[in-house]
Amino acid sequence: MNTLLPPGWPRPRGYANGVVASGRTIFVAGMIGWDAQGHFQSDDFAAQAHQTLANIVAVLKVGGAQPHHIVRMTWYVLDKQEYLAALPSIGRAFRELVGHYDIAMTAVQVSALIEDRARVEIEVTAVVPD
Numbered sequence: 340m341n342t343l344l345p346p347g348w349p350r351p352r353g354y355a356n357g358v359v360a361s362g363r364t365i366f367v368a369g370m371i372g373w374d375a376q377g378h379f380q381s382d383d384f385a386a387q388a389h390q391t392l393a394n395i396v397a398v399l400k401v402g403g404a405q406p407h408h409i410v411r412m413t414w415y416v417l418d419k420q421e422y423l424a425a426l427p428s429i430g431r432a433f434r435e436l437v438g439h440y441d442i443a444m445t446a447v448q449v450s451a452l453i454e455d456r457a458r459v460e461i462e463v464t465a466v467v468p469d
Contacts, residue, residue, distance in 0.1 A: 354444035360466035385428035
């Protein structure tokens with residue numbers, strides 16, 4: 340995997356502008372912050388983000404991938420301010436569970452998620468090299 344950074348552009352903080360990768364592609368559906376039994380343990384944004392990332396890692400493992408294979412991540416959040424306020428906790432969870440920032444990422448505020456208690460939903464694409 341190689342990141343894409345046009346000449347003269349500042350390096351983005353916490354993500355990559357683009358990523359080039361080849362290999363076996365794994366698409367992870369939108370994951371939310373409930374546990375393996377489908378129960379929310381918290382309504383706190385940071386706690387749900389941590390659980391969501393852990394759920395992503397679990398799905399990747401079943402597909403023979405690891406967090407460092409993630410090339411694309413899309414975050415859907417209900418409240419931009421809640422997301423921004425939780426960034427320090429999200430950063431800690433991200434470093435603990437994913438470990439790297441060379442991922443093309445997008446974050447979007449949405450009006451609702453399908454599960455009423457969900458505060459965040461994250462989709463991932465991973466590429467396992469040949």
